Amino acid sequence: MIKVLLADDSPLVRAVLKDIFAATDDIRVIGEAADGREAVELAAHLRPDLIVMDLMMPVLDGLAAIEEIMSGFPAPILVLSGTLDDHEVNRAFAAIKKGALDVMSKPDGGGLTSPSEFSAGIVEKVRLLARIRVIRRPSRHREQPAPPPLAGGRKILAIGASTGGPKAVMSIVRKLPADFRGTVLIVQHIASGFDRGFAQWLDGECPLKVRLAAEGDALKEGEVLVAPTDCHLMVVDGRTRLTYGPQVNCCRPSIDVLFSSLVPLGSQVVGVLLTGMGKDGAQGLRGIKEQGGVTIVQDEQSCAVFGMPKAAISLEAADRVLPLDAIPAAIIKLFANSTEE
Incomplete structure (x- = not known):
């Protein structure tokens, strides 16, 4: 069972996501956060397999919440963007830079998918991203044999x-x-x-x-x-x-x-x-x-x-x-x- 934490200040968005996941046999919502601070606290306490995160939240915004979660108790994070305007999309990629794994538009966020396509898409994303381990670990550099000389002219x-x-x-x-x-x-x-x-x-x-x-x-x-x-x-x-x-x-x-x-x-x-x-x-x-x-x-x-x-x-x-x-x-x-x- 994939344990999901929802972090969004909109009760409607959380309700839509809960309905989508309730229709599956393998995804269960184990917690809901209405602001970024609550998201950090629940992530630490519940240790979900994946967090679905809004960026525009009170108390502590999504970017700051992602930074705290990834530095303390890393978990796979899927960002839901409220709109596709430049400011919001830029924030979404800032979230990826801070450690989020992927981004989708909310069902009411001006995306190009229908409600049924959104439902299928987010279920697929959750199943994929929940498998990814995001623990902190140093890169292991393995010595490799020197490659043979390569022809030039690369363009x-x-x-x-x-x-x-x-x-x-x-x-x-x-x-x-x-x-x-x-x-x-x-x-x-x-x-x-x-x-x-x-x-x-x-x-x-x-x-x-x-x-x-x-x-x-x-x-x-x-x-x-x-x-x-x-x-x-x-x-x-x-x-x-x-x-x-x-x-x-x-x-x-x-x-x-x-x-x-x-x-x-x-x-x-x-x-x-x-x-x-x-x-x-x-x-x-x-x-x-x-x-x-x-x-x-x-x-x-x-x-x-x-x-x-x-x-x-x-x-x-x-x-x-x-x-x-x-x-x-x-x-x-x-x-x-x-x-x-």
């Missing part, structure tokens, strides 16, 4: 991520230098309506220019393009293409679609696959490797969910398996070497 950095990904993606992109000699393309599985906020959040945290990809964008050095939600991002003849084809690996945008479109570019590509459930990106990463591109996979110890990286490793698609905090330096070295050759 594209393609990053794919899912659950736990926004913070992981940010930790990589923010460390890239302002004079980075490549285009960065990102597919992050994220709830509908949060794509623009994700791009804006990255733009404020990173030295490079970050924006949502648009149809027909030319690939420019030092620019980061984020895939919009609900459409696939591809690269065709040196320009972006957005398509509304069927889901791939139950995802749209799909990491595999982006990676596969880059396979013909061979050694120009560095593909990076980060935390996430399922197998999206693994097959495309293998294609990049087989055509002379460089592939990097996040290691198990630093992943929130070791699904997609594990699938890639099983396919022998990874040139290197690295802890998250070692990936930026590896990328910088690869692109620096490519400009010297």
Whole structure:
């Protein structure tokens, strides 16, 4: 049984969530908090498997509550955003930076899903996120054999991520230098309506220019393009293409679609696959490797969910398996070497 704590100052929202979870056989609400201080106290006392957290609460707001919970008695946290306006979405990504795992729009928050889609979506999120261990632990750096020399000419950095990904993606992109000699393309599985906020959040945290990809964008050095939600991002003849084809690996945008479109570019590509459930990106990463591109996979110890990286490793698609905090330096070295050759 998954034990859930609800933290929201709206009795109506709490009642809706309780009704949704009561219709399942495996999710039980064990506590309700109407303000952030109460949320912290109940989290410490009840030790829930997951906390569903509002951000705009009295006494102590959601951001401060998340910070206290994650520093004292960490638990998986799903943020529910009241609206999709810029201020609220920015706060949602600030919550992820403080340790929350994912974000969704409330059923009355201007999201793009119907009530039934919201119900199914939040139940799926709770079941997934409740499995994730968020205990504090130091990263374990394992010595790895030195990789073989790699061909130069790299021009594209393609990053794919899912659950736990926004913070992981940010930790990589923010460390890239302002004079980075490549285009960065990102597919992050994220709830509908949060794509623009994700791009804006990255733009404020990173030295490079970050924006949502648009149809027909030319690939420019030092620019980061984020895939919009609900459409696939591809690269065709040196320009972006957005398509509304069927889901791939139950995802749209799909990491595999982006990676596969880059396979013909061979050694120009560095593909990076980060935390996430399922197998999206693994097959495309293998294609990049087989055509002379460089592939990097996040290691198990630093992943929130070791699904997609594990699938890639099983396919022998990874040139290197690295802890998250070692990936930026590896990328910088690869692109620096490519400009010297």
